[in-house]
Amino acid sequence: MKKILALLVLAVALYGCSGPTGGVVANSDWCDPGKEWSWSGSSPDGNVDAQWIMQGIQTSGKYAGLCHVEYTVEGPDGNAVVDYYFNEEGDDGYMVMTMNGEEFAQEWHR
Numbered sequence: 001m002k003k004i005l006a007l008l009v010l011a012v013a014l015y016g017c018s019g020p021t022g023g024v025v026a027n028s029d030w031c032d033p034g035k036e037w038s039w040s041g042s043s044p045d046g047n048v049d050a051q052w053i054m055q056g057i058q059t060s061g062k063y064a065g066l067c068h069v070e071y072t073v074e075g076p077d078g079n080a081v082v083d084y085y086f087n088e089e090g091d092d093g094y095m096v097m098t099m100n101g102e103e104f105a106q107e108w109h110r
Contacts, residue, residue, distance in 0.1 A: 030088050031057050031067035046076030058085065063094060 033056035040049045055068040063085040071082040078100050086093030091110040096103060 048073065048075035050074075066093065 031054055033054055035054040037052040038050065040047065042048070050071070050073045052069060052071045055070055058064050058066055058068050066085040066087055069084040069086075071084065073080045073082075080097060080099045082095060082097040084093060084095050092108070094105065094107045096105045098104075
């Protein structure tokens, strides 16, 4: 569990932040659906795989106008899914994390 949380914190620090709710997804140059980043690693405890996939811009709901990115981590300590929602500048955003069935949410604003 600590390793997954550490990976999530590292990913947020390196790639910025974002947050799940409603709406059809729109296309945009800065938030193209389907763009992805993935990472795999191993340790004595087992393998860890992470994937970051852009879902596109939300067109309705709480996160309308924000880019939605889904980040998943699978490892020996469990799995985690983080939904990020953020504006083009990265000044405002939301992060919603589901870990072992429990949901955690936070937001940021500059």
